[in-house]
Amino acid sequence: MRTLAVVGTGLIGTSLALAAARQGVTVYLQDSDAAAVRTAAALGAGTPGPPPEPVDLAVIAVPPSLVATVLAQQQARGLASTYTDVASVKYEPERAVLAGAPDPTRYIGGHPLAGRERSGPLAARVDLFQDRVWVLTPSRLTSRTALDRALSLIGLCGAVPLVMQSKAHDDAVALTSHVPHVMASLMAARLREGPPQATRLAGQGLRDVTRIAGGDSRLWSDILQANAGAVAGVLTDLQTDLAELLTALRDLAHPADRRSARSLGTLVGLLDRGIAGLDEIAVGHPGHPPRSASVRVRIADRPGELSRLLTTTAELGVGPEDAEVRPAGGAHGDLTVRLAVPAAVSVPLLARVTAEGWDADTDNHPAPTTTAGR
């Protein structure tokens, strides 16, 4: 791919233009806001204005509701030989393109999963898409050339392609992006109604839950409108959980009869389902490396002894989050500290703690130099 056009020089359009330009692609920039396109050009994202001849790929980087219209206009003008977009909903734009674009075979839907709270070309970053998933949603008419060009762009941006049907994509992002945004907004909207001084008690938890509510409300209303059915589906299930929870809480606030045990069960059940749900997004997450061995260390029941052990293990990247402490049994009141570690760490860790004078063993590798503190 040698030439690229970007229609819409906001955060996403400008960031991908920067990435392509850095890789030597000639980039042409357009936007209905003249200041935005000039800002993008001044950042080095490309040249303002239409290209002298059709480019290899045009990226329609406009809100979901405008994708099909802008695509039809640009295709009629012959802007490019293939087209993609970056809107965060895919089914409705695809339907509109199939219904109204001059040549739907030259279009493939796209959605890079990257963003920032801030918008506009000044927020753009050349590495915005590095190692991020970039979904492509070919329609039944999409040509092989359109797919290949979009894959080239994804490669230039350092992103990871994932091919899905447009409907499956929209169901997925309703759950993972659009409903979370609604939840953040519902929560943040309550903060204006609180008692005086309430927000002095705000902590990091509240800030995390509400952070994404700060996004551009026009863009987000467009996204939610374009995926209204899927978002409503998830929210309807969530509304059922909320109604059950409210019934339980009202009962627990006035526990006059024997329903309280069941209400408490409803409460614990929701909390436990939430904990289980977190596993779905923790699996394969870089923050959760496999831990497949344990090292047990016997320490004396003396003040500071456990801190001394954890200071030693910290040198090998093993912290208190990896430790469990139990009485070792026997007359002296010793403690057994069980450390859960990656298999590769267990032997050096064992060597280190025994060198410091503690009895230790591991289930990964027999430890001939130690007397096991079982």
Added chain:
Amino acid sequence: MRTLAVVGTGLIGTSLALAAARQGVTVYLQDSDAAAVRTAAALGAGTPGPPPEPVDLAVIAVPPSLVATVLAQQQARGLASTYTDVASVKYEPERAVLAGAPDPTRYIGGHPLAGRERSGPLAARVDLFQDRVWVLTPSRLTSRTALDRALSLIGLCGAVPLVMQSKAHDDAVALTSHVPHVMASLMAARLREGPPQATRLAGQGLRDVTRIAGGDSRLWSDILQANAGAVAGVLTDLQTDLAELLTALRDLAHPADRRSARSLGTLVGLLDRGIAGLDEIAVGHPGHPPRSASVRVRIADRPGELSRLLTTTAELGVGPEDAEVRPAGGAHGDLTVRLAVPAAVSVPLLARVTAEGWDADTDNHPAPTTTAGR
């Protein structure tokens, strides 16, 4: 304060014991879990077992529903001359203490606003409360001595005291802590019900919204039960917003009639209320220093020129988030970059950019050395 007892050596109890012990206070540790108290002692948080004579202050660090019972037991045994607790709800424990404790004058409710996702003594940190708000909720019977001892403990921990009525505290934390936890759990619970591969599209937004759902479900069900009325109140208002939103989304999914404009208004209205709500927790936040001056810089409309300016301003801590770009007017197509900065930064920034050859001015201070790029 010279002596302290901690009943309940979990995360909070052990952390405050560590802070007090470091300041030279003699600390005695108790817990119904023998391993927990020995772990805390092994970390250097104090001595296991009851004190030889009544201590100056005892901290009852147990779940909300147990505070009054444990306090009554310990007071009957003469553990301390004054008592406080650290439960995250305050009205119901206060009511129970007033109704059943041997001497309610010796008790003051407390709630340090600090925590971690992890629990137990191994997660304890000596600086857990540093610069955090620590609410005290004196009852109508609380003695001056009890208040003073609790304030001493807060000082030892480096925290900031905030005195409130117990009911006002509970209304506030329902909004800022308990309902956010419920929202995180409601969202996370949906993740198990999603389509295949959906969670491959999970990003940081979803992780932030759901993070606090990972807390201990028994402790949290106890907290929510103890504050059920206030939590239900906030959730009822939120449920109303959700119902209106769902009606709007269902309409927008099938826009067969002229209600769509009103539905879109509902959607935008909620998002805008969310954005406004975020202001409530941004005011006075360290991340938002006052910005009271602007510097305007005129740059040529050349690729890379804006990047060069922003690289220069970055040396003074001024980034793209502080910038607006507009056409400067005139024949050459120059751009004006307006930088919003703290007043103290405007003059050195002006000097720096003019030294680099750009025309610039500021509204903070007349700039005799520049030709203003107005």
